[in-house]
Amino acid sequence: MSINTGIDKNSLSKTVQGLSELLADSYTLYLKTHNYHWNVTGPQFTSLHQMFEEHYTELATAVDVIAERIRALGAFAPGSYSAFANLTAIEEAGEQLDATGMVKDLLDGHETLVRRARTVLQSEALEADDVSGDLLTQRLDVHEKTAWMLRALLG
Template identity: 50%
Template sequence: MAVAVNTGISSKDRGAIVAGLNKVLADAYAVYLKTHGYHWNVRGPNFQSLHVLLEGQYTEQWAALDTIAERIRALGELAPQGYGAFGNLSSIKDGDPEQDSDGMLTDLLKDNETLIATLRAAFPATEAGGDEATADLLTQRLQAHEKHAWMLRATLGVK
């Protein structure tokens, strides 16, 4: 039995909101995967502190993925899944484990900034649809990735 979603957001607005969330989820998943991979492969004299820094970031990111996907489901759509679907939606490229630690951190900084732009780009649809719940989720993720970017920038010794 099909029951229409009736949460006060039109079908058209929900579609636009979900399109933005799908891209957010794909970029967030790609940043999570790269952060976790660099956690495994980082090397050098600052190994321990970088290993711990990246573990804190990927752990926080992992928990958020479920929240984003569940918001998509609450809006009545299926969340994308699988590497192919995420690859088609994401603008984040795979990491290179051969890089030195500064290269890895610079790569993650750039990717967090890309994800920040993706998050910002999703706001207009939430505003147009009057979707305060999704706007709140985007705000929380924006704060988290701005903090991740700041910590990476500070670790690299740049302003």
């Protein structure tokens, strides 16, 4: 069924593509953060283990919100590992990192999400879509704050 909400099809398509990429990035970062939660070791274990849990819990909620926005725009949300792998700009966790390496890697992931969200937010496609713009602004806020906190951990 077609959508008639005042957003032209070209803008709708571009917004869905941008949100799909943001979803893939968010899900990939969720997986990476959960992995690090399970596998962190060292003197900062307790604080990092708890912080990573807070981060992956927030990301789990975010992927649902982003996917539901894609659905509200009339498209199917990507939802497989292969779809996410084709859409994400975040690399999977490879080798086992130490705690500092994990923090640096997650910092890079959050900054990647900031850049992706900002690119979509600044797109002309969002001119008639305040709801998607609001979602992107909220994601920017979360990822910029998280990146700041991760940078502070690194000194």
